[in-house]
Amino acid sequence: MAAPEKKNGRERMLDRRKKIREAIRQAAIDEFAQKGLAGASTQSIAQRAGLTKPQLHYYISSKEELYEEVLVHINELWRDIFIASSGDSKDPAKVIRDYVRNKLEFGRRHPNASRVFSNEVAAGGHYLQKHWHSAREATRAAAEIIQSWVDKKLIKPVDPWLFQMHIWAVTQHYADYEAQIRFMLQLKDGEEIDMDHVVDEVSTLFLRACGLK
Amino acid sequence: MAAPEKKNGRERMLDRRKKIREAIRQAAIDEFAQKGLAGASTQSIAQRAGLTKPQLHYYISSKEELYEEVLVHINELWRDIFIASSGDSKDPAKVIRDYVRNKLEFGRRHPNASRVFSNEVAAGGHYLQKHWHSAREATRAAAEIIQSWVDKKLIKPVDPWLFQMHIWAVTQHYADYEAQIRFMLQLKDGEEIDMDHVVDEVSTLFLRACGLK
DNA sequence: AAGCAATCTGAGCAATCGGTCAAACTGTTT
């Protein structure tokens, strides 16, 4: 008899609660991604999560708070994919390539989360302000690394802050504006974007931009 | 007595109507930019335009139709700033630099219009589908020009479609995510983004990316 | 079987939503 299988009532209850909260978060992400904070309805979120409206309100205290919780959750997911987190900072080309790939991959795996985040930032980021400092810290650390590359003449001179935001902009674009890309490339309904080609092209863009290719 | 000053009643009426419609469009752009289609309220649009709600509904037939009209209007504004429209297609560096500057300038002048457009594209662009063909045509024409540069070995090989979308992504980013940029660069409330520096940095990014710098 | 906390439910709250309508009010033309 394995220990983790022996769950008493309390544990099962907490387990269930956790699953429901998870479902609510996912439902909220989908709804917020499509309608925005103002346009989202708790009714619709409840439906997506397979709950009734009063049931949903039993688990959350308000729409705004749910929105904030979702943003914090997405922000945490994000933290792992910053330039600074790419292991060996002595090989600029590898770091940039990895970062681009990771960010594109992330957007592909969490398109709605990506959209919620973008919309919030575009709207002014008021609900995020308390949590932005960690993002800025990561960006600052990466800026230092990039600057050190410039100083050592490993790469051509670039503005280390803007350089990062340009990578952010391009990679984010593939997550948030899939519709535009699909239309421009005239992809049929079943067809998928050739992500290997995209990773190639985007990597090349930024590698050339700092003289590495 | 100059002719255009001699306006009869009918002309004055049409004039007035035009101004009100213009005010409504601007109000709608601001509201849609902040709340999205679902979140925008006709009440609020009316208020922004200095009208009462029934008064607004006298001029528009529905919220959705107003939204569509706004999108078409923005789409028309946009048409002028496509790569293909930059005069001399024989000097790639000049064309790219001009395009980047124009697009950044446009975003700076019409930030809310820019945001409405972006949000709509991110949401799937369903309300735009009838009008996208013109954008795709312009992009296709530009893609041909870029490809011809590659063929003549004026620039390093790039995917002409993705290359354009990358420029779109970066320039759009400055219009739509001003909050992020302001926070990252730690700008105080009064401070303005140094757009000359941005134009420089973005131009350099794409010029280097095709071996022109 | 009784007790208990956690959960679920239907009914309903005030407020707002998009939109309508008849009646009053404009300013201009006869």
Add this chain to the structure above:
DNA sequence: AAACAGTTTGACCGATTGCTCAGATTGCTT
């Protein structure tokens, strides 16, 4: 001054918004 199209108004429609609450129901512990 009468007639007129164009415009504005307040009252109002049914539907939906975020959210609450008392009471019924559930599943676990004693």
